[in-house]
Amino acid sequence: MNPLIELQRLTKVYGDDPEAQVFALNDLSAAIQRGEFAAIMGPSGSGKSTLMNIIGCLDRPTSGSYLLDGRDVSGLDKNELADVRNQKIGFVFQSFNLLPRLSALDNVLLPMLYDINVDLSAEEQRTRAAEALTSVGLENRMHHHPNQLSGGQQQRVAIARALINRPPLILADEPTGNLDSKSSVEIIDLLHTLHESGVTIVMVTHEPGIAQHAGRIICVRDGQTVDDGHCAEKTL
Ligand SMILES: Nc1ncnc2c1ncn2[C@@H]1O[C@H](COP(=O)(O)OP(=O)(O)OP(=O)(O)O)[C@@H](O)[C@H]1O
Ligand SMILES: [Mg+2]
Numbered sequence: 001m002n003p004l005i006e007l008q009r010l011t012k013v014y015g016d017d018p019e020a021q022v023f024a025l026n027d028l029s030a031a032i033q034r035g036e037f038a039a040i041m042g043p044s045g046s047g048k049s050t051l052m053n054i055i056g057c058l059d060r061p062t063s064g065s066y067l068l069d070g071r072d073v074s075g076l077d078k079n080e081l082a083d084v085r086n087q088k089i090g091f092v093f094q095s096f097n098l099l100p101r102l103s104a105l106d107n108v109l110l111p112m113l114y115d116i117n118v119d120l121s122a123e124e125q126r127t128r129a130a131e132a133l134t135s136v137g138l139e140n141r142m143h144h145h146p147n148q149l150s151g152g153q154q155q156r157v158a159i160a161r162a163l164i165n166r167p168p169l170i171l172a173d174e175p176t177g178n179l180d181s182k183s184s185v186e187i188i189d190l191l192h193t194l195h196e197s198g199v200t201i202v203m204v205t206h207e208p209g210i211a212q213h214a215g216r217i218i219c220v221r222d223g224q225t226v227d228d229g230h231c232a233e234k235t236l
Contacts, residue, residue, distance in 0.1 A: 002070045003031040004169060004200050005055060010064035012050050012223070024050040025061065026223035032202060034168070037195040039211035040204045042220035048204045049173065051220065055202060056089055056171050057081040069168070086115040090162025094174035096154040098146040104157045105129050105142040111164050118165065132160040136190060152183030159190055163199075170194060172203040176210055188213050 012025040024047045032038050040048050053059040054066060057073055058081075066074040073084055090111075091097075098107045108129040112118045120128065133142050136156040146154050155175060162170055172191065176184035188210060195201050203214060211217050219227040 001034070002067065004034045004036075004069055005030075005032040005202070006065075006067040007031070007055075008065045008067070010051075010054065010061045010066065012047070012054065012059075013062045023223050025054070025064075027064075028220075028224050029064075030218060030225055030228070032200065034200055035195075035198060036216060037191070037201045037214045038203070038216045038218055039214035040202065040218050040220060041206070041208075041211050042226075046220045047223040048220055050223075052171055052173050052202070052204055056091060057085045082114075083116070086111065086165060087117060088167050088169055090159075090165070090167045090170045092155070092158050092162050092170060092172040092175045094177035096146070096151075096158045096178075098154055098157055098161075100146050103143045103145055104133060104138060104149070104160075107146070107157055108132055108161045108164055111161060115165050129160070129164060132164050133157070135163075136160045150183065151179050152186050155179065155183070155187050156190065159187070159194075163194070168200060170199055170201045172201065174204055174206065176205065176207065184210065 007028060007030045010025050010028045011023065014022045014024055028051070040051065042048050054061055061074055064074065065072055068084065068088060073081065076084065105126065109125055112120070112125050130142060133139060136159055138153060138156055138160070141149060141153060149157065176187050179187060191201055191203070192213065205211050217229065218225055
């Protein structure tokens with residue numbers, strides 16, 4: 001079977017002025033199989049977020065190709081990329097990115113409103129959102145707003161939101177970056193559980209202790225992969 005993510009000779013160049021161009025990604029190739037839990041590490045400015053934006057179909061490479069689930073998505077336009085995102089990818093961010101005026105339940109409902117393939121009644125959507133919140137241990141917090149929740153609880157709402165359309169891929173950019181160590185462990189445990197249920201996870205982290213939880217650590221430097229294995233201690 002083909003990999004879930006196949007990156008072939010990706011380059012991402014910022015800037016039109018040849019004197020001031022930045023090669024944020026420079027001929028980077030990598031493949032991630034279905035069911036993997038991979039961490040991406042590397043120094044500041046090495047291209048991690050650029051890479052995650054491309055994997056997440058939020059941006060396109062300057063050159064090279066990206067096959068997601070066997071389909072070349074590197075040349076799709078904005079609307080097509082949005083469809084791919086809704087169907088294939090759940091996002092978890094360092095800053096949670098919850099809407100403050102909405103309850104936990106309504107935050108989790110949001111991605112279903114944007115997915116043209118969701119064919120559920122409003123009631124069925126609420127039931128599914130409630131189940132997602134229950135699966136992350138927040139059955140007693142569904143009607144709370146983000147400012148009434150701890151950081152760890154907010155991140156669990158964000159994970160429930162990421163899961164609601166049942167994507168095969170979760171992308172997490174520094175998911176424990178704003179959390180204390182106890183909440184970080186809870187979030188990593190949750191990612192483990194998801195991984196065991198068959199979801200593929202790609203996570204950026206600066207923390208070697210967090211990266212060690214992934215089965216694979218991809219190290220990026222100057223827009224290229226420099227190591228692919230268990231290399232956290234070597235890089236940071
Ligand atoms: N929109 C942009 N315009 C111009 N240059 C950019 C842009 N975004 C990123 N860069 C440059 O591309 C390179 C890679 O940036 P990127 O944000 O991917 O790094 P990173 O590994 O995520 O760093 P950090 O750990 O600090 O988040 C950097 O040199 C950065 O300055
Ligand atoms: Mg970054």
